[in-house]
Amino acid sequence: MTNINHHYLELQGSYLFSEIAKRRTKFVQEHPDAQIISLGIGDVTRALPEAVIQAMHAAVDEMARPETFRGYGPEQGYDFLIEAIIEHDYKARGIDIQSNEVFVSDGSKCDVGNIQEIFSADSVVAVQDPVYPVYVDTNVMAGRSGAFDKTENRYTNIVYLDCNAENGFKPALPDRKVDLIYLCYPNNPTGMTLSKDELKKWVDYARENGCIILYDSAYEAFIREKDVPHSIYEIEGAKEVAIEFRSFSKTAGFTGIRCAYTVVPRELKAYDPQGNAHLVNDLWNRRHSTKFNGVSYVTQRGAAAIYSPEGKAQIAALVDYYMSNAAIIREGLASLGLDVYGGVNAPYIWLKTPNGLDSWAFFDKLLSEAHIVGTPGVGFGRSGQGYFRLTAFGSRDNTEKAVERIRKLSL
Amino acid sequence: MTNINHHYLELQGSYLFSEIAKRRTKFVQEHPDAQIISLGIGDVTRALPEAVIQAMHAAVDEMARPETFRGYGPEQGYDFLIEAIIEHDYKARGIDIQSNEVFVSDGSKCDVGNIQEIFSADSVVAVQDPVYPVYVDTNVMAGRSGAFDKTENRYTNIVYLDCNAENGFKPALPDRKVDLIYLCYPNNPTGMTLSKDELKKWVDYARENGCIILYDSAYEAFIREKDVPHSIYEIEGAKEVAIEFRSFSKTAGFTGIRCAYTVVPRELKAYDPQGNAHLVNDLWNRRHSTKFNGVSYVTQRGAAAIYSPEGKAQIAALVDYYMSNAAIIREGLASLGLDVYGGVNAPYIWLKTPNGLDSWAFFDKLLSEAHIVGTPGVGFGRSGQGYFRLTAFGSRDNTEKAVERIRKLSL
Incomplete structure (x- = not known):
């Protein structure tokens, strides 16, 4: 059996x-x-933007000729897309990200679902409540949630950070030791954001308490107000404590086309049972290249086209x-x-x-x-x-x- | 930390x-x-076949108009592709597969890498040797391998099924209790196949010993000889013990386009610690819909086109x-x-x-x-x-x- x-x-x-x-x-x-x-x-x-449509048609045509055909691409994504991401989403905001810190994928749902695999099975997980269900469910599957308490309507071992009208849907810092903190801003479902000062509080907390922040920023493109950070890496020290998830789904209408990316800075460390430090980037790279085979070339060309004028x-x-x-x-x-x-x-x-x-x-x-x-x-x-x-x-x-x-x- | x-x-x-x-x-x-x-x-x-190119161009054009635009598709794949798969890959060979047994994905590497998640962490895994490294590495990541024994050049808890010239690269049945058996036919890397009788031996063994066979058939399209089974479900009783993985990568030149599928029959059961039976199909469906968001519509249209005359x-x-x-x-x-x-x-x-x-x-x-x-x-x-x-x-x-x-x- x-x-x-x-x-x-x-x-x-x-x-x-x-x-x-x-x-x-x-x-x-x-x-x-x-x-x-x-x-x-x-x-x-x-509909998809015209620039994306044109780029995808051109890429399909490349696949029609042996001279320009592309087989397996790099699991982490093509350089043309990674360089565009770095240039426009980070360098333009004064953030220095290297090409080996960007991992192109077929969706942020996949990435936020898979990221927990590279951390210890006994990591304590904190989530905002209300929360995108995938953060919780993938940790349940990995055995980190404990049993579901029907009276409390919550899992025993998950730390819930309440967001309500009283706190302006901005949760208080955890009241006990946690390892992984999922933050989503602009938030799904509440639509609320944090200011730079408010996000800095979380980065400082993570640095002081040895936590890692899993920062889901799938709705970054919708930010309109000036003081709202577009990337967690706008906050000093965030590269030591945060992984950032971004998506083309809502930004460019890619929900049916499937493309996203995740930034794992080389400064970010986690520890083995003997207390030795390991680069989280290396672990994610190993996971990504072992269980994933890259995003369609046609899709990546479409994604890169959103960075043209x-x-x-x-x-x-x-x-x-x-x-x-x-x-x-x-x-x-x-x-x-x-x-x-x-x-x-x-x-x-x-x-x-x-x-x-x-x-x-x-x-x-x-x-x-x-x-x-x-x-x-x-x-x-x-x-x-x-x-x-x-x-x-x-x-x-x-x-x-x-x-x-x-x-x-x-x- | x-x-x-x-x-x-x-x-x-x-x-x-x-x-x-x-x-x-x-x-x-x-x-x-x-x-x-x-x-x-x-x-x-x-190059990609012309029928695929045409279908992908048409699908890109659909995405260019709000009336025909497609957002999120079903995580399991669009019906038009699943129906084509069932009709041409199974029904045409006398095999009855239902639409809720087929899961379209972005690659067999992903599926064979992810499938182990739904089984117990203490499952005993058997692989052929030589073997596609992903089967082993993903079980190492999940903690099923035990330590690597440098003298033996093997993991302690993995059961290796030797394939060599002496046995015609057809391994003997396991000599101890195993739970999950990875079989790959036509084989990567040896290029060898099993006859129907030889494959029946494995299906019978799995039925008698309560094992599950993970049957990687990514190279099915290359089968030329008459007695070589194209699907493990050609063998009686296989639906009770086998998951089959198929890919468009080699069949249709999709390595850079990314499309594959996995068949998980509703007859296949696995057990909880109390001995209750659960449908493996339900578990995989939950995994697939929680951690994956479907394959690009454009890609699926391209894949479906290979089934046209x-x-x-x-x-x-x-x-x-x-x-x-x-x-x-x-x-x-x-x-x-x-x-x-x-x-x-x-x-x-x-x-x-x-x-x-x-x-x-x-x-x-x-x-x-x-x-x-x-x-x-x-x-x-x-x-x-x-x-x-x-x-x-x-x-x-x-x-x-x-x-x-x-x-x-x-x-």
Whole structure:
């Protein structure tokens, strides 16, 4: 008899978005004429930028001729893409990143899911609550979570950092020893950000307490305000304590094309049981080159094209489009007297459900009375109860319609 | 202090192909005029089939318009690809596979590397020797290998199944209890295959002993002989004990495009510590949807195109091209009195090094005297010592030149 990884048995139910899909499907079956507007799952809807389209066509044509055909590429990504990333995302902001510190991948979900593998199985993990479920679930699979406590609605060994209206959705530092801290800014699901001073507090804490910060910055392109850091490496000393995850998914409409990257600075160290230091970069490189075989050449050419002058203008217009949607939702709901958060430096609007409804009750109300699909905050963790997430990724028309429909509800 | 996954410290040296690249680079620096021919790493060189190119262009164009744009696809793959796989790779051979048993991914290296995660950390792993290094290294990372014994040149807890000229490179059944058995047919690196009766022996063994077979069939498209099974599911009862890995990399020139798939039958069960049965399919689905976000839509359209009548004809021509190379190498070396294996149902030729040279000595001789890069057999394991792998993936011209150069060596 072959045994399973029994930690999988601790995983709780099905993924949040399956439950949403189930309720939506049921409603549509019962109300086939309803015009559903989805502001739920964080998926983009606009076409790929023209510069990306051109670059991908050209790359496909290269693959059609033996002289220009490309087989296996470097597992870490092609130099043309890595150099563009370094130049435009880091050097332009005064940050010095070397080419062997950038790892191109097929998605930040994969990278934030896989990164925990290179750390000890008994590492103590801290996550924000509400939180992107992948951080927690991948640590459950690795046996770091302990059992799920149904009374607490939390895993025993995970350290949860509460984010709520009282603390402005900016968590307090951990009250006990942790090893790995997942931070996500601009935040999914709350849409909130940290200022440089606020992020510095975390970097300093990690340096003083020997922690590593796993900094998910998939929504960096949506930052509008001046004091909000675009990279954790804008903070002094961050290279000694932080791994940064970036994605082309939302920046350039790549959710169906799959490209992202992760920066693992050579300054970052972790320790073996004898107390010897090891470069985390070396470990990740070994993991990446052993279990991954690089991103499609066609995709990488498409990603590199967003750094051209045309590409930059096109993705700026794309981000503007979604952020105008965000403003429409944010201002529309605020004008109804709802408490809204996010939507200023992020494509997510986080709202307090009216009249003390719980998250799923508000989901059902919005679906049945306004035919709008959103995401119940409690799906992101206990602290999300009584909150609700809407995304700015719809079309303008649908976004405006959705706000009008909500306006007509009795809230 | 954050601790590392200390199992990584047991990994032995750098990956085989890094050492090859190092020696090659050194030689080229010292002999800048040498015309190197690489028959080393198993990477394809011919252009993508025209049907694939057309399908990818059309898919890129779909991504250029909001009406046809695709964001996140199903993590398991689009139905249009899964249905084509089932129809042409399985149903056409009388094998019944359901759509929820097929998982499309970005590469078999990823899948064979990740599959071990869903099994218990104390599973006993058996591999053939010589072996594709990823099977071993990913189990080392997961802590299943035990320490590396330098005297034995093997990991203590891995069960090695010797393949050598004496047993026709067909290993004996394990002599002790194992849980997971990695089998690769057509084999990389030896190029050898099993007949249906020979494979049935393994399926029966797994059924009788409660093992799971991880069947890597990335080179299936190269099978020419009639009695060689194309899928392990041609063997009765295999669905209860086997996971099958297939790839578009070599079949259709996708090494730089990235697409593969894995079949996990719903009949396959593994057990928790209380002895309860669980569907391995459910576990893999959970892993796949939590840590992976699907393959590029453009890539999947390209993959599906190989199942069209034009696509089928084009990949048949591609495989024929490489297999003619294989015949040239195989017959050329045999005519020199060398012992050669493989190259009949696989793009790999496995040869006994002449005059008792060890694998690396023959590598250096071939590089320095014939300017040919191949792969030392010992790089695939202890039983590969004294053997050498050449691949059929070069151009016709280079393949013929390589054989001519070897003909002129004093062997």
